[in-house]
Amino acid sequence: MLTCLSGGHVVDPVNGTDGVGDVYFEDGRVVARPDGRKPDVTHDVSGHVVMAGAIDIHSHIAGGSVNTARLLLPEAHRAHKARPAATPLSTAGWSTFQTGRLYAQMGYTTVIEPAVSPQHALHAHLELSDIPIIDKAFLTVLGNEPFVLGSFRDNESPNVVQDYIGATLEATRAIGIKCVNAGGVDAFKKNVRAFSLDDVVPEYGLTSREIFQRMQRAVHATGISHPLHLHMNNLGLPGNVETALATIDASQGLRLHLAHVQFYAYGKEGKNGFSSAAAQFAEKINSSPNVTVDVGQVMFADIVTISSDVMKQFNSLPGGRPKKGVILDAEGNGAGVVPYSYRISDFFNAVQWAAGLELFLLTNDPMRVFFTTDHPNGAPFTTYPEVFALLMSADKRAQWLSRLPADVVALTNLPAIKREYTIYEIATMTRAAPRKLYGFEDRGSLGAGSVADVAVYKTNEKDRAEMFRHAAYVFKDGELVVRNGDVARYTRGKTLHVKPEYNKTINKRLDSYYEDLYGLRRGMFRVEDEALPASQVFAEVPCRS
Amino acid sequence: MSKATLDGAPIAIEDAYQHAAKILGGAKFPVVAGLATDAAGARAAILLAERLRGAYDHLASDQIFNDLDVTRSFGMFITTPAEARARADVVLLVGPGLTEHWPALFERLALGEPARFNDAAPRKILWLGPKRNEAKVEGVEIETIAATPQALPGLLLAIRARVGGRPITLNGAAAKKIDAYAATLKAARFGAVVWSASAIDGLTVEALQGLVTDLNANTRFTGVPIGARGGASGVVQVGGWMTGFPPRTGFGRGYPEHDPWRFDARRLVDSGEADAALWISAHGGEAPAWTRDDVPLITLAPAGAGAARGLYIEVGRPGETHDAVELAQETSSFVLRRATAPSEAPSVAEVIHAISARFSEDVPC
Numbered sequence: 001m002l003t004c005l006s007g008g009h010v011v012d013p014v015n016g017t018d019g020v021g022d023v024y025f026e027d028g029r030v031v032a033r034p035d036g037r038k039p040d041v042t043h044d045v046s047g048h049v050v051m052a053g054a055i056d057i058h059s060h061i062a063g064g065s066v067n068t069a070r071l072l073l074p075e076a077h078r079a080h081k082a083r084p085a086a087t088p089l090s091t092a093g094w095s096t097f098q099t100g101r102l103y104a105q106m107g108y109t110t111v112i113e114p115a116v117s118p119q120h121a122l123h124a125h126l127e128l129s130d131i132p133i134i135d136k137a138f139l140t141v142l143g144n145e146p147f148v149l150g151s152f153r154d155n156e157s158p159n160v161v162q163d164y165i166g167a168t169l170e171a172t173r174a175i176g177i178k179c180v181n182a183g184g185v186d187a188f189k190k191n192v193r194a195f196s197l198d199d200v201v202p203e204y205g206l207t208s209r210e211i212f213q214r215m216q217r218a219v220h221a222t223g224i225s226h227p228l229h230l231h232m233n234n235l236g237l238p239g240n241v242e243t244a245l246a247t248i249d250a251s252q253g254l255r256l257h258l259a260h261v262q263f264y265a266y267g268k269e270g271k272n273g274f275s276s277a278a279a280q281f282a283e284k285i286n287s288s289p290n291v292t293v294d295v296g297q298v299m300f301a302d303i304v305t306i307s308s309d310v311m312k313q314f315n316s317l318p319g320g321r322p323k324k325g326v327i328l329d330a331e332g333n334g335a336g337v338v339p340y341s342y343r344i345s346d347f348f349n350a351v352q353w354a355a356g357l358e359l360f361l362l363t364n365d366p367m368r369v370f371f372t373t374d375h376p377n378g379a380p381f382t383t384y385p386e387v388f389a390l391l392m393s394a395d396k397r398a399q400w401l402s403r404l405p406a407d408v409v410a411l412t413n414l415p416a417i418k419r420e421y422t423i424y425e426i427a428t429m430t431r432a433a434p435r436k437l438y439g440f441e442d443r444g445s446l447g448a449g450s451v452a453d454v455a456v457y458k459t460n461e462k463d464r465a466e467m468f469r470h471a472a473y474v475f476k477d478g479e480l481v482v483r484n485g486d487v488a489r490y491t492r493g494k495t496l497h498v499k500p501e502y503n504k505t506i507n508k509r510l511d512s513y514y515e516d517l518y519g520l521r522r523g524m525f526r527v528e529d530e531a532l533p534a535s536q537v538f539a540e541v542p543c544r545s
Numbered sequence: 546m547s548k549a550t551l552d553g554a555p556i557a558i559e560d561a562y563q564h565a566a567k568i569l570g571g572a573k574f575p576v577v578a579g580l581a582t583d584a585a586g587a588r589a590a591i592l593l594a595e596r597l598r599g600a601y602d603h604l605a606s607d608q609i610f611n612d613l614d615v616t617r618s619f620g621m622f623i624t625t626p627a628e629a630r631a632r633a634d635v636v637l638l639v640g641p642g643l644t645e646h647w648p649a650l651f652e653r654l655a656l657g658e659p660a661r662f663n664d665a666a667p668r669k670i671l672w673l674g675p676k677r678n679e680a681k682v683e684g685v686e687i688e689t690i691a692a693t694p695q696a697l698p699g700l701l702l703a704i705r706a707r708v709g710g711r712p713i714t715l716n717g718a719a720a721k722k723i724d725a726y727a728a729t730l731k732a733a734r735f736g737a738v739v740w741s742a743s744a745i746d747g748l749t750v751e752a753l754q755g756l757v758t759d760l761n762a763n764t765r766f767t768g769v770p771i772g773a774r775g776g777a778s779g780v781v782q783v784g785g786w787m788t789g790f791p792p793r794t795g796f797g798r799g800y801p802e803h804d805p806w807r808f809d810a811r812r813l814v815d816s817g818e819a820d821a822a823l824w825i826s827a828h829g830g831e832a833p834a835w836t837r838d839d840v841p842l843i844t845l846a847p848a849g850a851g852a853a854r855g856l857y858i859e860v861g862r863p864g865e866t867h868d869a870v871e872l873a874q875e876t877s878s879f880v881l882r883r884a885t886a887p888s889e890a891p892s893v894a895e896v897i898h899a900i901s902a903r904f905s906e907d908v909p910c
Contacts, residue, residue, distance in 0.1 A: 064878070067785040072617055074803050077789045082799025089595055092788045092801045119625070122870065123879045126584060127786045146631075146662075189632060189662075189735055191765050203662070314761070317620070324620040329735075329767050331627050517661060518627035519653065524873070524880045531870050531881035533585070 001040045002026045003478065008045035008456060011423055012052065013432040014445035018424050023050055025452035028477040032448045045456050048472055051427050052446050053109025053453030055434035058229075058259055058294050059375040060306045061099050062113045062127035063138065064120040065335040068326050069304045069376070070094055072337055076302065087132075087490050100132035101487045102382055107455025107471040110434075110443060110496070113138040114178055114229065114259065115308045117333050121172035121527050128495055129536040133481050135443075135453075137496035137541075139229050140172045141308050143179035143215050144186045145332025147513055149204045152214050159503065161218040166502025167510060169224070171526040173497040175438065175541060176226030177219050178259070180308040181233050182211040185333055188311035195311060196233050197246050208233055209250050220254050222500040223543040225439020227255035227292070232264055235312050239268040241277035248288050257437065260296025260374035261285075262356035275411045276351050278358035285363050292437055293363075294370035297356035297387050299379035300344045306377060310334040331518065342379070350404045352378075354412035360391055361417045366428040367436065385469040391421040392464045438496075439541060452478035494539040501543075548859040550851055561858050562896075565823075566903035568841045568856070572821035574797060575599040578810035578833060579825040579845075581775030583869035584879060586893030587783040590825060593897050595788075596908060600795035600819070602810035603780050604831055605773035610805055611742035612770055613781070613791055615750045622757045624737060624767040625877045630655045634663045635733035637726075638672040638687075639753055640697060640745040641679065647741065647771045653875050654739070654769070657684040663734045671726060673700060688729070690722055694745055701752035704730065708759055730760055741771035772874055775828055776863070779872030779879065811835045826850065827860050827893050845893055861890035 005023040012018075024031045024039065060066050070077065077093030084090065089097035103111055111131075116124040116138040128136045142148060142165065151160045165177055183206060184195035190202045197209045216228040232247050234240040244264040248256075258264075261281065269275035285293055302321075307313050310329060313336020317325050325338035342349040356378070363369045373379040373387065390397050394417070401409055409415060421429075435444025442451050456473040460466055470485025479491055514522035549561030556564075569575050577594040580587060580603040594601040603609060615621065629636070636656060644650050651657065659665045672680045674692035681687075692700050700723070703713045707727035715723060730736060738753050753768070760766035772778035781791045788794055790803035806812070813819035814835040821841045824833050830850020833842075842855030847866075851857045863869030864882030869892070873880045891899070 062786070064782075067782055070785045070789045071613065071781065071791060072620075074617060074790060078802070079789075079800035083595075088592055089787055089801075091799075092595075094789045095801075096786045119627075119876065119878050122881070123782070126783075126870070126879060130588075130786060189765060191734065324616075324618065326616060326620060327622045327767070329622075329624045329628055329765070331625060331631075334624075517631050519630060519655060520627060520876065524876060525878070528881050530868050530883075531879075 002034065002037060004039035004042045005045045005050055005454065005456060006042050008048045008050035009459065010050045010446065011427040012446040013424060013428040014435060015447050017446070023446055023454065025454070025475070025478050028452050030446055030448055030450045030452050043473060045473070047459055049423060049457045049459055051107070051455050052431045052444050052450065053455050053474065053476070054107050054430040055444055056103070056108055056111040056372065056381065057370050057434045057437060058114045058372045059111050059381055060113060060115060060377070061111055061136070061375070062096065062131065063116045063124035065115065065306045065337055067127070068335070069306050069337045072324065072326055073304055073339055076304070087487055090487065096127050096130035097132060100134050104133040104474055104476070104482050104487055105470060105485055106384060106468060107457065107474050108134060109453035109455070109474070109476055110135045112136070112175065112438070115139065115141050115180070116172070116174065117141050117308070117330060118168050118172050119331055119525050121174065121525065122531055125173065125495065125527055125532055125536065129533050131493070132490040133476055133487070133493055135493040135496055137175035139176045139178040140168060140174035141178045141180055141333045142168060143182045143211060146517065147510070149183070149186060149201060149206060149211070152206055152211060153204045158214065158218060158221065160506065161214065162221045163502045163506035164510065165218055165222050166500050167506050169498055169500060173495070173527050173538065175497050176224060176229055177215070178229040178231065179212055179215050180231040180333060181311060182208045182215065184208060184233055185308065185310050188314065189329055193311065193315065197243055197250070213250060213252060216252065216254055216256055222502065223545055224498045224500050225541065225544055226437060227257050229257045229259055231259045231309060235263045235309055238266050238274045240264050240266050241281050244281055245284050248284055248291055251288070251290060253290050256291050258291060258293045260372065260377065261293040262296045262298060262352065262359055262378065265355040265359055270407070270411050272347055274348055274351060276355035276358060278355040279362055279413050282359055282362035285368070286365070292368045292370065294372040295356050295359050296372055296374035296378045297360070298342050298349065298352040299373065299383040299386065300342045300349065300353065301379050301383065302341045303376045303379060304337060304339045306335070306337050308333045308335050310336050312336070313338050344403055345405065347405055347408055350408040351411065354404070354408060354414045357390060357397065358412060358414055358417065361419045366425045367433045369429065370433060370437070371429045385465040388426060388468045389464040392426070394418050394420055439544065441542060492535050492537065494537045496539050496541050498541050498543060548848070550857045552855065553853045561856060562899045562903050564856055565843045565858065565900045568821050568843060569597055569823060569900065570904045570908050572597065572599070574819050575821040575823065576810045576813045576819040577601045577823045577825070579604045579775070579831070580780050580792060581826045581828050581831065582780070582893040583776060583863035583871050584779055584783055585870065586825065586827060586863070586897070587780045588787065589894040589897040591784060591787050593901060595796045596901070598796045598799065600808040600813065601784070601792055602808060603777055603792035604775050604826065605743070605777040606792050606805070606809070608743045608773035609777050609781055609791060611745070611747040611750055614747050615754055619751055619754060621754055622761065622767045624769060626653050626769055626875055629737040629769050632660050632662045632735045633668065633737040634660050634666050635669045635729060635736035636671070637730065637736065637738040638670070638675070639701070639738060639740040640674050640694060640749065641676040642744045643739065643741055643771065644679065646743050647874055649875060650739070651682055651685060669729055671729060673697065690726065694749070697745055697749045698752040701749065701756055705752070705756040705759055708756065730766070731764065733764055733766060736760065736764070736766040737769050738766070739769045739771065743773050772872065775826065775831070776871055782872060814840050825893055827863055845896055848890065858896055859890055860893050860896055861888055863892070866890050867892050
């Protein structure tokens with residue numbers, strides 16, 4: 001069936017398109033305008049913006065830690081609306097089912113869960129398979145486990161960890177590798193309470209710097225598209241911009257993705273010893289072309305922090321809002337879940353909000369700066385439309401600023417920044433840039449051959465939030481799944497993963513490592529087809545070469 | 546091929562599915578209870594409860610909430626058995642019957658061997674309130690304090706007080722023992738407390754997690770919970786991602802509501818609020834705890850556990866007669882258990898799908 005979206009404002013940065021035109025798709029793929037054929041269906045989308053489906057590169061949507069958060073906070077996700085007849089559990093607060101529905105309604109069609117430990121890969125896949133409509137994938141977390149630390153300490157050939165990464169990606173069916181507070185999570189098990197770039201992991205004699213650099217090189221060597229996804233040391237601490245700047249300096253000119261950088265954009269100025277250092281940080285990002293960042297914008301809302309940075313999460317417990325939390329020390333990497341509430345009247349929270357926007361507005365390349373709230377750590381993903389609106393309107397920001405504590409306004413550059421993101425830049429940041437970051441060849445673009453994941457928004461210059469909150473149409477693999485902001489039907493998305501070549505002899509060594517250290521068969525953690533629902537469909541993302 | 550009976554008399558499986566669909570589809574507020582099944586079975590059962598606007602509960606919910614209520618009101622420090630095995634230099638066992646609830650406990654945590662990390666120092670094992678003779682384990686030296694389950698919270702609080710250097714009212718030998726326990730716990734480098742919420746109550750769980758919290762002020766300490774029977778930990782996880790809530794969740798208003806009192810299956814049936822029950826007990830064939838016998842009942846249980854009353858449909862045992870995904874105690878993660886003695890008996894998920902396929906058109910999909 002040939003479908004035509006006719007007369008919309010097509011915004012497709014991958015192909016440099018920014019003007020009125022038609023988009024055609026057939027059999028789930030975008031096609032060039034066919035000669036001499038009449039479309040079977042034509043949607044008149046004049047007065048609308050047409051983009052590829054959006055891609056979220058870092059959002060905690062599935063897996064053991066997210067589920068722990070759900071179970072920790074029954075009070076946080078009461079549903080209030082009966083579900084429509086055709087979409088089971090679609091209003092179940094914070095369920096997998098609702099996650100797919102809410103993302104689709106905003107025109108998002110691919111979402112990456114950023115923190116799944118290899119031991120919980122099957123759990124994550126079970127949840128992902130229950131998220132309807134969108135395509136999804138996850139990063140697996142490595143870099144604090146005795147295998148890696150031991151290999152680095154013993155100065156083994158870099159091939160060992162490279163093969164270990166290959167084997168882990170294969171067993172977990174992940175799309176990339178994340179490293180969290182490199183060495184710090186292990187150090188916390190030895191009662192170390194603060195850990196910076198040049199601190200040494202007890203018993204291994206390795207600094208965080210050495211660990212992340214070697215992990216960065218090993219990930220690069222596997223040939224997978226996504227570079228090392230790094231959660232740096234000292235998240236959330238006053239003055240931590242120094243850590244971020246030093247980390248960039250240490251990045252060896254190799255590609256490196258820094259996660260939720262807003263949480264690292266802090267100086268120590270002012271009477272509270274806490275200020276925004278976003279301007280300095282943004283300048284560094286601008287001058288470091290090998291580095292990509294996602295922002296992790298804070299919005300004023302009740303949230304829950306979910307992180308594999310167990311040390312940080314432990315240190316956050318006393319400040320929990322409400323004061324409770326789960327701290328999991330696991331094999332290598334672990335997890336911490338601590339609820340929090342960002343308040344506009346809170347000095348620190350207001351600085352965080354402003355620092356995030358400054359980073360968005362003072363960085364100059366939307367191909368390297370990604371749109372995230374680190375859902376749910378900075379804000380729920382449902383706040384994205386408001387964040388888009390803030391980026392696109394200096395007036396809107398001024399309105400918000402007038403509600404902030406005066407001492408915060410004095411400490412940020414935000415009032416002076418007049419930049420307003422264009423629709424083209426928004427599309428770059430949420431479509432073209434993620435395509436490049438993860439090496440997708442089939443999405444993030446409306447070029448012929450791309451999957452027909454298409455979001456159509458009714459142009460609304462007065463209320464950008466409303467525009468992005470309820471897409472007028474969303475097509476997933478060419479099927480109409482959202483109409484006028486409501487999900488019309490549930491479809492099954494795919495799970496994306498990478499499968500680089502590696503030397504398989506490592507598997508034998510890893511088997512005995514598990515047997516020896518944990519008394520377990522490593523195969524128990526492997527994701528097998530038989531363990532997954534039949535509806536689970538995988539699609540491989542190609543490696544770089 | 547599955548077997549089925551109606552009030553003890555054999556009926557054709559096709560008739561059984563049809564009859565089950567009629568009972569459930571015609572009910573105003575059916576409860577899906579027991580829920581002792583694998584991940585796929587739990588998923589199918591919860592979707593069924595939602596579709597019928599009923600409720601779901603688990604046969605071990607009381608034990609589930611001994612842990613979960615502490616988590617969601619206070620918080621929890623936990624680790625995996627694998628990490629405890631590799632790293633815990635001090636292990637505090639709390640409560641009676643731990644090896645009944647987890648027969649592999651000593652072997653899995655390698656309690657007779659030193660921890661691999663922490664310089665392979667000998668592991669210190671403490672056991673507060675074991676059953677008589679339970680703490681006599683060959684090759685493992687265990688420091689015990691005898692205590693009834695009722696005395697455990699008080700003792701844990703006394704230890705916590707001594708860990709914090711605060712006075713306690715105990716004296717003599719008892720106080721000495723408490724002091725020795727406190728000293729051992731404080732000296733741990735990475736300690737772990739092991740408990741089963743099937744053996745101790747919520748107050749005791751809270752007391753021991755309070756102790757762990759205080760110990761973490763100066764050293765590292767964490768916990769290894771032993772999950773309740775009937776695949777409880779896995780079912781809690783599946784409920785969590787599907788609805789946001791653990792068992793005792795209802796859909797009467799068209800959206801999930803969690804209320805441990807309202808959606809207690811025993812109460813729902815005994816009070817007559819539920820007008821039909823689907824009872825699932827695929828591991829052991831446990832019987833429901835309610836007393837009322839005039840509410841239409843469908844039982845899904847393995848061979849040999851047939852119900853004399855109501856409709857019974859035979860199901861396989863997860864991981865035994867069919868492959869199953871379950872949350873494994875030994876890894877505290879979901880794993881695939883391959884069938885050890887494959888049979889034709891259908892899984893819970895398969896039976897629920899067969900029943901659901903026979904609903905009349907009035908039931909929403």
